[in-house]
Amino acid sequence: MTMTADSNQLQREVAALLVEALNLDVTPESIDPAAPLYGDGLGLDSIDILEVALVVSKRYGFQLRSDDDDNTRIFASLASLTEHVARHRSV
Numbered sequence: 001m002t003m004t005a006d007s008n009q010l011q012r013e014v015a016a017l018l019v020e021a022l023n024l025d026v027t028p029e030s031i032d033p034a035a036p037l038y039g040d041g042l043g044l045d046s047i048d049i050l051e052v053a054l055v056v057s058k059r060y061g062f063q064l065r066s067d068d069d070d071n072t073r074i075f076a077s078l079a080s081l082t083e084h085v086a087r088h089r090s091v
Contacts, residue, residue, distance in 0.1 A: 011033060015031045032077075037075050
């Protein structure tokens with residue numbers, strides 16, 4: 001995905017949402033967009049991912065489902081989550 005001003009802004013927004021929702025001890029700017037969210041990288045666990053799915057769904061107006069076969073790809077990194085949000089958001 002080529003980063004435009006809009007996608008940069010969205011990525012910052014999604015990063016801030018992660019930090020706020022999970023009460024992370026990092027700044028949104030310090031999250032490496034390519035680093036894994038799950039396990040190594042940001043260190044999220046399955047409960048964290050469920051919380052992220054909930055706040056992203058609520059904020060952007062589309063449903064992230066726990067039984068989605070693409071969840072591994074969607075939640076692979078901040079960049080992949082942002083890309084998914086950009087394609088599916090309704091607000």
